[in-house]
Amino acid sequence: MNMQYAAIETRDLSKRYEKVEALRGIDLTVNAGEMFALLGPNGAGKTTLFSILATLRKPSGGEARVMGFDVMRERAAVRQRMGIVFQEPALEQKLSVRDNLLLMGLFYGLSMKAARVRTGEIMETLGLTDIAARQAQKLSGGQKRRLELARSMVPNPDILFLDEATLGLDVDARRSFWAQVRQFVRSGRTVFFTTHYMEEAEVADRIALINEGRIIALGTPRELKDRIGGGVILLATEDDVRACAWLMQHGHKPEASERGIVLVSTEPAAVLPALLTTLPVKTLRAEVHEPSLEDVFLTLTGKGLDNGEAVPPKPALIMGGAR
Amino acid sequence: MKGLFAVIMLDLKRLQTDRVRLISSLIQPLLYLFVLGSGLGASSVLGKGRYIQYIFPGVLGLSLLFSAVFAAMLIVFDRQIGFLKAVLVAPVPRTAIAIGKVLSGAIQALVPAVVLLIFLPLLGMHMGWLRFLGLLGAMVIAAITFSALGVATAARFKSTTVFPIISNAVLLPMFFLSGALYPLADAPHWLKILAHFDPVAYAVDLMRGAVLDTTFFPVWLSLAVLTGFITTLTWLATRVFASGEDA
Ligand SMILES: Nc1ncnc2c1ncn2[C@@H]1O[C@H](COP(=O)(O)OP(=O)(O)OP(=O)(O)O)[C@@H](O)[C@H]1O
Ligand SMILES: [Mg+2]
Numbered sequence: 001m002n003m004q005y006a007a008i009e010t011r012d013l014s015k016r017y018e019k020v021e022a023l024r025g026i027d028l029t030v031n032a033g034e035m036f037a038l039l040g041p042n043g044a045g046k047t048t049l050f051s052i053l054a055t056l057r058k059p060s061g062g063e064a065r066v067m068g069f070d071v072m073r074e075r076a077a078v079r080q081r082m083g084i085v086f087q088e089p090a091l092e093q094k095l096s097v098r099d100n101l102l103l104m105g106l107f108y109g110l111s112m113k114a115a116r117v118r119t120g121e122i123m124e125t126l127g128l129t130d131i132a133a134r135q136a137q138k139l140s141g142g143q144k145r146r147l148e149l150a151r152s153m154v155p156n157p158d159i160l161f162l163d164e165a166t167l168g169l170d171v172d173a174r175r176s177f178w179a180q181v182r183q184f185v186r187s188g189r190t191v192f193f194t195t196h197y198m199e200e201a202e203v204a205d206r207i208a209l210i211n212e213g214r215i216i217a218l219g220t221p222r223e224l225k226d227r228i229g230g231g232v233i234l235l236a237t238e239d240d241v242r243a244c245a246w247l248m249q250h251g252h253k254p255e256a257s258e259r260g261i262v263l264v265s266t267e268p269a270a271v272l273p274a275l276l277t278t279l280p281v282k283t284l285r286a287e288v289h290e291p292s293l294e295d296v297f298l299t300l301t302g303k304g305l306d307n308g309e310a311v312p313p314k315p316a317l318i319m320g321g322a323r
Numbered sequence: 324m325k326g327l328f329a330v331i332m333l334d335l336k337r338l339q340t341d342r343v344r345l346i347s348s349l350i351q352p353l354l355y356l357f358v359l360g361s362g363l364g365a366s367s368v369l370g371k372g373r374y375i376q377y378i379f380p381g382v383l384g385l386s387l388l389f390s391a392v393f394a395a396m397l398i399v400f401d402r403q404i405g406f407l408k409a410v411l412v413a414p415v416p417r418t419a420i421a422i423g424k425v426l427s428g429a430i431q432a433l434v435p436a437v438v439l440l441i442f443l444p445l446l447g448m449h450m451g452w453l454r455f456l457g458l459l460g461a462m463v464i465a466a467i468t469f470s471a472l473g474v475a476t477a478a479r480f481k482s483t484t485v486f487p488i489i490s491n492a493v494l495l496p497m498f499f500l501s502g503a504l505y506p507l508a509d510a511p512h513w514l515k516i517l518a519h520f521d522p523v524a525y526a527v528d529l530m531r532g533a534v535l536d537t538t539f540f541p542v543w544l545s546l547a548v549l550t551g552f553i554t555t556l557t558w559l560a561t562r563v564f565a566s567g568e569d570a
């Protein structure tokens with residue numbers, strides 16, 4: 001028995017579909033007991049990585065181990081120790097909440113009696129007892145996702161994979177979902193997750209940013225933000241194209257995003273007033289805030305995380321209609 | 324085998340909730356039996372009563388074939404709905420999934436076929452217990468063969484648009500070639516040869532042997548061929564399930 005293993009360890013992991021190179025050499029170590037987030041835009045390769053770690057797909061090259069077991073050669077051992085919530089729903093729609101969980105118990109080798117007990121426990125912890133008899137297809141979106149989480153916990157896994165598990169849920173439902181997940185991590189187990197909601201990623205112990213099949217940055221949320229230092233100026237002007245052109249001529253590196261013009265600066269509070277007086281385009285709004293993970297990604301790749309729904313952090317300073 | 328029971332349980336729980344499928348699978352063979360029996364039987368040299376007895380095993384075969392393959396086709400929905408993914412990440416041997424699917428399909432196909440047996444006495448067919456058990460045994464083997472055929476095929480497909488094609492281009496020809504509706508012994512030579520490659524022909528022949536005491540193929544040959552089919556097809560299905568989402 002190797003006691004000192006990482007929860008996840010990949011070496012030069014690659015995956016290509018017929019035409020697409022989805023993963024191009026992923027080296028990643030996730031420690032046991034860590035809550036680890038993988039962030040990246042659509043098509044970055046997140047689900048592909050999850051599928052390989054969860055033994056659903058074969059890598060085209062490289063190696064991966066989960067809880068110390070090789071995902072290719074020791075599949076049964078990996079499967080026994082992990083739970084996963086897929087990006088897409090994976091419930092048996094016609095069956096009740098209870099039967100969905102009960103059957104999973106049987107698939108994990110529990111006896112009928114043990115599966116009943118386990119199902120009862122999980123429904124109790126996740127607050128599904130009241131709706132135990134309801135058909136899966138008749139649940140609300142939040143209840144469905146909670147049932148998926150319950151299903152992934154049936155085998156009492158050491159590691160949980162969550163692939164955009166809270167997609168489409170409202171703030172309350174997401175909060176209660178993550179409360180359950182944190183409970184799980186507190187018991188010393190590992191969670192590896194993706195999300196498009198930045199505030200969910202903030203609570204991770206560490207974050208890896210993935211883009212076009214490569215890990216482009218890795219660290220704690222603090223470390224990642226410190227990489228770009230200072231803060232971020234967000235401008236909305238009457239003519240963003242002209243403003244960008246002017247900024248570039250004057251030695252800045254503006255990025256146009258859906259939030260407006262993003263400008264990373266070591267001393268935003270000092271730079272902004274001067275900018276506002278010299279910019280030849282009328283400014284409609286100007287904000288200064290701490291760099292967000294989104295900004296980190298933007299600086300590193302020149303494009304956004306494509307997280308339409310994420311709320312930007314509270315601005316530290318707002319000037320409306322200034323010139 | 325670990326997981327085998329779970330695969331079968333899942334499918335039976337599902338069938339239980341799917342009343343429409345249960346009822347329609349019962350009605351279809353009855354329709355064939357009486358329409359075909361009365362229509363074709365009127366012009367048959369065997370006479371109406373004898374002809375219905377003759378095609379009874381054929382109709383059993385038809386019912387088993389279509390119910391089994393239809394049950395297997397639900398695997399395609401499984402893939403789309405995603406529940407199969409959840410099953411594939413569970414530590415269940417892929418052989419258990421394949422064998423489980425084959426057996427559950429066979430069970431689902433046997434339900435309406437066994438109900439059809441109630442009509443035996445009404446058709447004037449009285450058989451001893453031994454013969455009846457022989458028929459049941461032949462039905463079980465036939466159901467497993469057809470189910471294996473369905474599972475090996477369905478496991479490969481990701482879209483349901485192929486259903487009608489398979490039904491028209493594969494199942495119907497296999498059924499008509501099988502001698503389910505006419506005696507193979509009197510069929511033209513080329514048809515006899517083709518029938519040797521048709522698992523439905525062996526399965527129907529085995530069931531007819533139990534009912535009417537005459538077979539076209541030697542019984543040992545039918546048993547050997549069907550066992551071969553079942554083993555090969557189940558192995559093929561195992562391989563597809565083993566490749567997970569890469570399939
Ligand atoms: N089955 C497949 N066949 C071919 N290409 C695929 C397949 N699955 C994914 N891809 C491609 O691989 C790349 C990575 O896809 P993947 O689903 O891993 O992205 P993702 O990071 O999960 O994106 P999203 O945030 O949209 O879920 C994409 O370019 C996608 O088009
Ligand atoms: Mg994805």
